[in-house]
Amino acid sequence: MKKTRSGNYIVGCIIAIFFVAGNAWSAQDEKTTPGFAWKDGAEIYAKICAYCHDVQVGPPIRNRELPAAYIRAVVRNGRFAMPAFRAAEIDDESLTKLAEFISRRSTQP
Amino acid sequence: MTRKYIALPQGVSEKDFDAAINNFRKVLSDDAVLTSAEQLAPYIKTMMPVPDADHTPSAALLATTVEQIQKIVAICNQYKVPIWMISTGKNLGYGSAAPAERGQVVLDLKRMNRILEVDKDLAFALVEPGVTYQQLYDYIKEHKLGLWLSMPAPSAIAGPVGNTLDRGVGYTPYGEHFLFACGMEVVLANGEVLRTGMGSMPNSNTWQVFKWGYGPYLDGIFTQSNYGIVTKFGFWLMPEPPAFKPFVIQYQHEEDIVEIVETIRPLRISGVIPNAVVIAHALYEAPVKAKRSDYVSGPGSIPDEAVYRIMKDHKLGIWNVYAALYGTQEQIDVNWKIVTQAFGQSGKAKILTEQEAAEDPAFVYRAKLMRGEMTLTEFSLYNWRGGGGSMWFAPVSQARGSETLKQMALTKQILAKYGLDYSGEFIVGMRDMHHIVDVLYDKTDPEQTKAAYQCFDELLTEFSARGYGTYRVNTAFMDKVAETYGPVQRKVHKTLKKALDPNGILAPGKSGIR
Numbered sequence: 068m069k070k071t072r073s074g075n076y077i078v079g080c081i082i083a084i085f086f087v088a089g090n091a092w093s094a095q096d097e098k099t100t101p102g103f104a105w106k107d108g109a110e111i112y113a114k115i116c117a118y119c120h121d122v123q124v125g126p127p128i129r130n131r132e133l134p135a136a137y138i139r140a141v142v143r144n145g146r147f148a149m150p151a152f153r154a155a156e157i158d159d160e161s162l163t164k165l166a167e168f169i170s171r172r173s174t175q176p
Numbered sequence: 177m178t179r180k181y182i183a184l185p186q187g188v189s190e191k192d193f194d195a196a197i198n199n200f201r202k203v204l205s206d207d208a209v210l211t212s213a214e215q216l217a218p219y220i221k222t223m224m225p226v227p228d229a230d231h232t233p234s235a236a237l238l239a240t241t242v243e244q245i246q247k248i249v250a251i252c253n254q255y256k257v258p259i260w261m262i263s264t265g266k267n268l269g270y271g272s273a274a275p276a277e278r279g280q281v282v283l284d285l286k287r288m289n290r291i292l293e294v295d296k297d298l299a300f301a302l303v304e305p306g307v308t309y310q311q312l313y314d315y316i317k318e319h320k321l322g323l324w325l326s327m328p329a330p331s332a333i334a335g336p337v338g339n340t341l342d343r344g345v346g347y348t349p350y351g352e353h354f355l356f357a358c359g360m361e362v363v364l365a366n367g368e369v370l371r372t373g374m375g376s377m378p379n380s381n382t383w384q385v386f387k388w389g390y391g392p393y394l395d396g397i398f399t400q401s402n403y404g405i406v407t408k409f410g411f412w413l414m415p416e417p418p419a420f421k422p423f424v425i426q427y428q429h430e431e432d433i434v435e436i437v438e439t440i441r442p443l444r445i446s447g448v449i450p451n452a453v454v455i456a457h458a459l460y461e462a463p464v465k466a467k468r469s470d471y472v473s474g475p476g477s478i479p480d481e482a483v484y485r486i487m488k489d490h491k492l493g494i495w496n497v498y499a500a501l502y503g504t505q506e507q508i509d510v511n512w513k514i515v516t517q518a519f520g521q522s523g524k525a526k527i528l529t530e531q532e533a534a535e536d537p538a539f540v541y542r543a544k545l546m547r548g549e550m551t552l553t554e555f556s557l558y559n560w561r562g563g564g565g566s567m568w569f570a571p572v573s574q575a576r577g578s579e580t581l582k583q584m585a586l587t588k589q590i591l592a593k594y595g596l597d598y599s600g601e602f603i604v605g606m607r608d609m610h611h612i613v614d615v616l617y618d619k620t621d622p623e624q625t626k627a628a629y630q631c632f633d634e635l636l637t638e639f640s641a642r643g644y645g646t647y648r649v650n651t652a653f654m655d656k657v658a659e660t661y662g663p664v665q666r667k668v669h670k671t672l673k674k675a676l677d678p679n680g681i682l683a684p685g686k687s688g689i690r
């Protein structure tokens with residue numbers, strides 16, 4: 068009898084420790100910053116597209132007044148050397164901003 | 177009848193799949209459960225020479241928390257729906273973001289992208305799966321942490337979790353990435369959450385500083401595997417050195433690879449050259465500077481004569497050895513003397529530093545990779561043939577000159593048989609070399625696509641027949657490679673799979689494990 072009770076007690080302790088541990092983990096997680104989000108089209112261009120399109124891996128795409136819908140389609144489907152980009156990487160709203168940024172004729176070279 | 181889904185998991189009825197999707201929608205918001213052709217388009221493009229239909233997913237789930245993932249695996253167990261895990265999903269040339277088998281649901285963790293901790297003093301990071309190298313790079317810069325990343329050539333768009341879980345490599349002294357991994361959090365198929373190593377102990381603060389923990393070391397079984405879903409990942413970062421000296425050494429003859437390897441091995445093993453050196457063939461570097469169509473037209477692989485013209489026109493060696501020294505200026509000066517003496521002996525080597533090569537686009541991107549700076553210049557490779565077809569052929573070789581020459585010759589011979597070029601490099605590990613060949617072909621050309629498939633198959637067959645194993649492979653050839661490692665390993669892998677994931681819901685087919 069006694070033996071079983073202390074056995075149960077040990078199991079209880081283990082479960083308690085498990086939950087405490089679980090709480091300790093989530094507390095640590097809560098302290099940290101929220102997930103990443105893009106600021107604007109220019110940022111996405113600089114941190115993804117420019118690495119290819121500004122160094123002749125891909126053709127120049129800025130200042131060509133490419134239709135926004137076309138840009139969005141190329142980004143989502145990829146094209147030969149260009150990988151496709153998922154909504155998980157560039158969400159739909161950010162992609163719209165990016166396409167506007169690229170197709171807009173800017174005064175800068 | 178119009179179909180509701182663009183594909184279904186093997187052996188799952190539309191009715192059951194419907195029920196599973198409805199349940200996923202209760203766990204995730206509606207816009208995080210993707211099922212339409214338009215939403216799934218970015219998961220379908222691969223560079224492999226097989227029909228896209230073979231790897232079309234049925235859905236994609238964009239989970240952001242451990243709790244969501246626990247609920248997802250419960251639903252998968254209930255309906256026997258298989259999921260394919262990706263972190264940043266840029267496994268380009270190895271299967272991209274597409275699942276191993278048609279109909280698998282992609283569990284896309286890109287949005288689970290918090291940098292949980294970067295410790296300046298102990299030089300480690302703890303991140304979620306969706307963190308990219310670019311994100312971490314910016315974070316380190318912003319917080320002035322003085323730490324360097326080691327990353328693969330797709331740097332900016334890839335991430336440390338996916339890359340290391342597939343046992344990828346980079347180019348700094350921390351280039352063999354899994355060596356520098358320290359502690360994982362893994363959601364198991366039964367929904368339990370395991371923290372490996374010291375992370376298993378409540379309130380421990382040594383999870384990211386001591387790898388081994390107590391008892392059998394488990395981290396390895398979650399790499400190139402389908403035994404769990406990694407949701408947190410710790411790894412060590414390199415303190416920024418006071419000085420950095422990248423250089424390239426060029427050689428003019430293919431046979432010189434013997435001398436190169438014999439010279440480098442002792443320097444690498446003793447640590448004089450600390451980083452993952454690359455010995456790149458002219459055809460690996462040429463696309464950064466030259467167009468194939470300016471040198472050859474018509475079918476067949478590029479003749480040696482044209483390669484020599486490219487070398488001359490674009491100041492390339494047939495072999496281009498990229499390496500770097502790191503440390504204080506004094507340390508670098510001493511080691512530079514050792515390096516130049518070693519390579520100077522035969523009189524065949526041409527040694528160039530930033531002074532001579534600062535304008536050379538190949539040197540520039542290689543130097544960036546060796547100091548953990550973002551670049552995607554290596555994607556020029558896909559402009560060589562055009563048409564977007566590519567598979568990495570990646571056999572492991574001893575770091576011994578005679579062996580590298582043998583592997584190079586055999587690869588070149590088989591590629592030529594199928595009219596393909598040798599775009600190869602050797603990445604020098606501690607005692608091994610990852611022989612990396614980009615099997616480039618035009619995926620819009622059905623004949624060339626077929627040839628590429630057969631060529632890759634023959635490469636695997638011939639190499640394994642000689643005892644040369646492949647370190648990693650695209651999702652169309654995983655079973656074939658698993659077979660080359662023999663029945664006992666396969667059986668052990670299967671035994672572990674049965675124990676950890678009896679319903680086979682996690683990435684069936686990964687590394688040939690089901």
Ligand SMILES: Cc1cc2nc3c(=O)[nH]c(=O)nc-3n(C[C@H](O)[C@H](O)[C@H](O)COP(=O)(O)OP(=O)(O)OC[C@H]3O[C@@H](n4cnc5c(N)ncnc54)[C@H](O)[C@@H]3O)c2cc1C
Pocket residue numbers: 261262263264265266267268269270272273285305327328329330333334335336337338339340341342343344345346401404405406407554555557686
């Ligand atoms: C031009 C070019 C150059 C390249 N150079 C290199 C190079 O230098 N070195 C190199 O290593 N690779 C290289 N690659 C291949 C590849 O692009 C990189 O390895 C890239 O880092 C992998 O993509 P990722 O980091 O987004 O990982 P992901 O695609 O997210 O993951 C890779 C795999 O790991 C597994 N996995 C991912 N996340 C999880 C998880 N949370 N739980 C369990 N399993 C998971 C899955 O099997 C997945 O398919 C190159 C590709 C190209 C096109």
